[in-house]
Amino acid sequence: MSRIQSLTAVEVLDSRGRPTVHASCRLASGSAASATVPSGASTGSAEALELRDGDMRRYAGFGCLKAVANVNREINGALAGKDFADQAALDHCLLDLDSTENKSRLGANAILAVSLAFCRAQAAERGIPFFRHMARMAEQSPRLPRPMINLFSGGAHGGGQTAIQDVQIVVPSARSIAETLQVMADIFRAAADLVSARYGMRLLTADEGGLAPDVESSEAMLANAVEAIMLAGYEPGEEAALTLDVAASQFHSDGAYHIDGEVIDRDGMINLIDSWRAAYPIVSVEDGLQEADWEGWQGLCGRLQGRAMVLGDDLLCTNPARIRQAAAENACDSLLLKVNQIGTLTEALEAMRLARGAGWKVVVSARSGETEDDWLADLATGWAGDYIKVGSITQSERLAKYNRLLVLEALHGLSLTG
Ligand code: PGA
Numbered sequence: 001m002s003r004i005q006s007l008t009a010v011e012v013l014d015s016r017g018r019p020t021v022h023a024s025c026r027l028a029s030g031s032a033a034s035a036t037v038p039s040g041a042s043t044g045s046a047e048a049l050e051l052r053d054g055d056m057r058r059y060a061g062f063g064c065l066k067a068v069a070n071v072n073r074e075i076n077g078a079l080a081g082k083d084f085a086d087q088a089a090l091d092h093c094l095l096d097l098d099s100t101e102n103k104s105r106l107g108a109n110a111i112l113a114v115s116l117a118f119c120r121a122q123a124a125e126r127g128i129p130f131f132r133h134m135a136r137m138a139e140q141s142p143r144l145p146r147p148m149i150n151l152f153s154g155g156a157h158g159g160g161q162t163a164i165q166d167v168q169i170v171v172p173s174a175r176s177i178a179e180t181l182q183v184m185a186d187i188f189r190a191a192a193d194l195v196s197a198r199y200g201m202r203l204l205t206a207d208e209g210g211l212a213p214d215v216e217s218s219e220a221m222l223a224n225a226v227e228a229i230m231l232a233g234y235e236p237g238e239e240a241a242l243t244l245d246v247a248a249s250q251f252h253s254d255g256a257y258h259i260d261g262e263v264i265d266r267d268g269m270i271n272l273i274d275s276w277r278a279a280y281p282i283v284s285v286e287d288g289l290q291e292a293d294w295e296g297w298q299g300l301c302g303r304l305q306g307r308a309m310v311l312g313d314d315l316l317c318t319n320p321a322r323i324r325q326a327a328a329e330n331a332c333d334s335l336l337l338k339v340n341q342i343g344t345l346t347e348a349l350e351a352m353r354l355a356r357g358a359g360w361k362v363v364v365s366a367r368s369g370e371t372e373d374d375w376l377a378d379l380a381t382g383w384a385g386d387y388i389k390v391g392s393i394t395q396s397e398r399l400a401k402y403n404r405l406l407v408l409e410a411l412h413g414l415s416l417t418g
């Protein structure tokens with residue numbers, strides 16, 4: 001049993017300079033911990049509600065003072081002095097208190113900040129590292145996840161110069177996080193040189209730290225990525241493969257996909273993705289179709305299955321009900337797990353278990369608006385995610401997670417998922 005003494009929150013800023021919620025949990029035993037929640041830009045419409053103030057005089061309406069006040073007043077008032085056996089007991093209490101379907105009353109940002117801070121405080125109370133506490137909660141043996149690292153961005157993350165959002169690198173042959181990051185640094189340097197020679201110098205301004213050159217098309221990003229891999233001295237596919245976040249909902253409107261000057265339908269999109277997969281070493285495709293086209297996803301999954309992962313982000317929104325539907329309909333074969341899409345650790349764990357039960361792979365993901373908090377690395381390791389998606393190897397809000405993985409690898413005898 002852990003008794004909560006107090007819950008407090010403050011408004012802090014994320015990597016886009018937008019407010020977010022930082023919560024602290026003090027237990028009666030004296031153990032205490034804090035956590036900060038991230039925030040997305042290409043959000044799925046089924047995500048839990050991130051409570052924003054809407055006061056245009058502060059941060060263009062993005063302020064989080066209401067969510068912060070909900071922690072300091074209502075949530076603290078209801079939970080302080082109470083005993084909780086475990087994370088599920090705490091999270092269920094938060095869900096009951098909020099009592100809405102999508103956490104719109106108290107805000108998923110307020111609720112998740114408390115859920116995470118309590119989880120860390122319990123780890124501290126038990127005197128074990130956070131990843132180990134997460135592993136016990138999930139009844140898993142901890143394992144390091146394989147990074148999917150952002151190289152190029154377009155779409156909502158890169159100023160919209162291409163339709164597709166992210167081209168990432170995985171290093172399938174790497175035996176460690178340390179080796180993965182070293183290979184990635186070589187590829188990033190080669191890509192930066194290539195971009196500056198081909199498109200002129202450009203600041204690295206994409207939200208997740210990736211390069212965002214003014215490329216002529218989405219496919220040019222893929223060709224440039226393969227060229228960068230080769231320039232860095234690696235074998236495309238064998239030593240460095242590509243994963244895509246198409247984020248197709250972002251360029252779908254009026255029943256069609258508007259991509260690189262063309263307007264195509266669902267079948268056109270499936271054919272295009274499959275042609276990319278045949279021409280480039282692509283091992284995973286996230287959100288290849290828009291989030292509401294369940295029938296189309298079945299077709300995409302049928303076409304790619306066994307060749308590349310069909311990864312659901314906006315389609316699933318880490319929502320257990322949507323994961324059940326996708327598994328029943330064979331709409332995808334892997335889960336992008338973003339804890340703040342659903343809003344509590346307990347529900348995120350349920351999502352993870354459902355995905356595992358369906359035989360899917362799990363990619364634990366950060367958001368495009370992140371902070372220096374590194375809890376995601378412990379979660380991905382403790383819950384034994386197959387992959388972790390954090391963004392580029394630039395920018396400290398990304399590196400906080402990679403550096404934590406390096407420390408876990410070096411100091412805790414953990415190894416990389418197969
Ligand atoms: P978001 O992007 O955090 O902006 O939603 C990440 C993703 O789409 O995977």
Ligand code: ZN
Pocket residue numbers: 245247286287313314
């Ligand atoms: Zn995505």
